[in-house]
Amino acid sequence: MKAKLKIIHAGTFASIQDKGRSSYAKYGVPRSGFIDKKSAQRINKILGNKQNAAVLEWTQIGPILQFTKATQIVLSDTTNKTTLNGEPLRAKEIIEVPEGGLLNLGYNPKVVYSYLAIKEGFQTKRVLQSRSMQKGITKSDLLHSKSKLYYQAQQLKISFFKKPTFSLHQPFTDLLARTIDCFPGPEFDLLTEDELQGLEQYFTLSTQRNRMGIQLTELLPNALPSMLSVPILPGTVQLTPSGKLIVLSQDCQTTGGYPRILHLPEKSLAQLSQTTQNVRFRFNIIDYD
Amino acid sequence: MKVNITRYGTKGVLLQWPPIIDEGILSKMTHLIDTIKEEDNILDIHHAYHEVLIQYRNTIQNFNQLKQNLQAALLKHKKVKPTQTTHWTIPVCYDDDFVPDLERYLDRKEIRLSELIALHTRPTYTVYFTGFLPGFLYLGTLDDKLAINRKSKPSRLIKAGTVAIGGTQTGIYPQDSPGGWYGIGYTPISFFNPRLPILTWAKPGDKISFESVEKDRILHIKRAIRKGDYTIKSEKYEG
Numbered sequence: 001m002k003a004k005l006k007i008i009h010a011g012t013f014a015s016i017q018d019k020g021r022s023s024y025a026k027y028g029v030p031r032s033g034f035i036d037k038k039s040a041q042r043i044n045k046i047l048g049n050k051q052n053a054a055v056l057e058w059t060q061i062g063p064i065l066q067f068t069k070a071t072q073i074v075l076s077d078t079t080n081k082t083t084l085n086g087e088p089l090r091a092k093e094i095i096e097v098p099e100g101g102l103l104n105l106g107y108n109p110k111v112v113y114s115y116l117a118i119k120e121g122f123q124t125k126r127v128l129q130s131r132s133m134q135k136g137i138t139k140s141d142l143l144h145s146k147s148k149l150y151y152q153a154q155q156l157k158i159s160f161f162k163k164p165t166f167s168l169h170q171p172f173t174d175l176l177a178r179t180i181d182c183f184p185g186p187e188f189d190l191l192t193e194d195e196l197q198g199l200e201q202y203f204t205l206s207t208q209r210n211r212m213g214i215q216l217t218e219l220l221p222n223a224l225p226s227m228l229s230v231p232i233l234p235g236t237v238q239l240t241p242s243g244k245l246i247v248l249s250q251d252c253q254t255t256g257g258y259p260r261i262l263h264l265p266e267k268s269l270a271q272l273s274q275t276t277q278n279v280r281f282r283f284n285i286i287d288y289d
Numbered sequence: 290m291k292v293n294i295t296r297y298g299t300k301g302v303l304l305q306w307p308p309i310i311d312e313g314i315l316s317k318m319t320h321l322i323d324t325i326k327e328e329d330n331i332l333d334i335h336h337a338y339h340e341v342l343i344q345y346r347n348t349i350q351n352f353n354q355l356k357q358n359l360q361a362a363l364l365k366h367k368k369v370k371p372t373q374t375t376h377w378t379i380p381v382c383y384d385d386d387f388v389p390d391l392e393r394y395l396d397r398k399e400i401r402l403s404e405l406i407a408l409h410t411r412p413t414y415t416v417y418f419t420g421f422l423p424g425f426l427y428l429g430t431l432d433d434k435l436a437i438n439r440k441s442k443p444s445r446l447i448k449a450g451t452v453a454i455g456g457t458q459t460g461i462y463p464q465d466s467p468g469g470w471y472g473i474g475y476t477p478i479s480f481f482n483p484r485l486p487i488l489t490w491a492k493p494g495d496k497i498s499f500e501s502v503e504k505d506r507i508l509h510i511k512r513a514i515r516k517g518d519y520t521i522k523s524e525k526y527e528g
Contacts, residue, residue: 022332022333022344023332023333024333024423024488025333025334025335025342025344026333026334026335026336026418026419027419027423027424027481027488027489028419028420028421028422028423028424028425028481029423029483030423127483127484128483128488135464136422136423136424136463136464136481136483137423137483183296183298183299185297186295186297186303186305227308228308228309228310228337228338228339229337229338229420229421229427230337230338230339230340231303231335231336231337231340231341231342231420233297233298233301233342233344235298253420253421253422254335254419254420254421255335255337255418255420255421255427256420263297263298264298265298265299266299288296288352
């Protein structure tokens with residue numbers, strides 16, 4: 001039986017995500033999908049879901065939700081402010097949610113993208129083979145108080161509330177790397193010695209970031225020529241004439257007009273996406289054998 | 290014509306033709322895509338003016354082998370049945386009731402509305418590819434006299450259906466979006482619908498012309514589209 005999830009507070013940049021739309025780039029449709037695939041798949045697995053079942057994703061300030069029927073959920077991370085009916089919760093383990101359960105996902109400044117998996121996955125409408133919210137594709141691109149979220153009601157299994165003895169804050173340790181592995185992009189060879197040296201500096205992420213892309217704080221002055229629009233992918237790093245470096249993320253456009261100087265493989269993009277503003281990192285450019 | 294084949298990330302391959310806007314390159318890219326698109330290991334292919342990006346399902350193990358296969362596919366003069374292309378005529382209302390930028394565009398270009406309409410409706414535009422937004426067609430080529438630098442500060446909202454000019458290009462915004470182009474007209478025609486079995490009617494290689502229509506007629510077309518009894522004017526021919 002389908003049950004409705006009431007959204008008391010929508011949180012910040014919360015959306016439903018699955019693995020996204022991988023075969024519609026020729027229509028200009030962004031790929032979308034989990035920003036941190038590993039975290040999302042891991043909590044789906046704990047719950048016994050299909051690994052790409054639709055989950056709720058948010059950034060830092062989590063939504064407040066009320067469940068109209070009982071179900072089971074798993075959270076990727078929690079703080080001591082993450083509560084169900086006022087009781088604290090643990091991350092990465094099955095939480096039994098009773099009918100009427102009020103879940104407050106709290107505020108976690110240490111994790112950029114957090115996830116909630118629900119038994120059998122969220123049952124929102126699939127558009128172009130995916131439930132990932134995207135402007136111009138699904139009805140809305142972000143969760144808001146009137147969003148209609150459905151899930152499959154479950155039998156309540158055990159008496160709930162084992163009181164947690166500790167709370168997990170950290171994302172997976174391999175997401176904390178300070179060196180971001182990447183490949184040279186198609187326009188990499190156009191960089192001069194000085195520009196290449198500039199790429200060796202430490203970088204930080206600016207506040208200009210969303211599901212489309214992340215702008216770095218430091219600039220890379222350059223004399224790269226302007227160019228025709230070319231295909232791009234999540235992970236591509238663009239360099240603008242004013243020196244801005246933009247790491248394209250899951251919701252990026254399919255084509256762009258700036259030189260593509262680097263390309264981050266999936267894992268590096270997830271690492272960078274889970275990096276908070278004040279962390280310094282460097283690019284480690286790996287040649288294709 | 291030399292085609293440069295390089296890797297793009299762990300699962301991608303990029304094919305680059307010389308960086309020009311050219312129908313010959315477009316047809317070579319389309320031909321390659323038609324030749325390889327059914328291969329099981331390919332997840333997706335998309336292209337722009339002079340580059341094709343192939344995404345494979347798995348991490349590329351043997352790039353040299355893949356490269357040779359692609360080179361062979363490029364040389365293959367496979368008898369593909371001549372693709373049918375379509376010439377579409379899009380009704381546009383060049384009226385500042387629909388586009389707040391029109392006055393500013395005419396002022397900056399110092400041309401009259403009648404000149405703009407004449408120069409914008411005269412060419413037959415080739416559809417090169419879709420990018421930027423779902424259903425946003427990249428068209429070639431705008432009359433030089435209509436070219437204008439993009440706004441230094443992009444507008445927060447350009448309405449769906451806005452026909453716009455930016456740099457030496459013209460295009461139609463398929464959905465509400467921020468953008469740096471000048472809106473010069475409005476069309477009620479939809480360029481992309483994710484809920485239909487056929488997402489879009491236009492494909493690379495097709496032709497598009499704009500036809501100037503009065504405001505009354507545009508509102509009439511809009512109503513007809515809503516009722517589902519409007520067909521875009523089109524003409525098919527063997528390409």
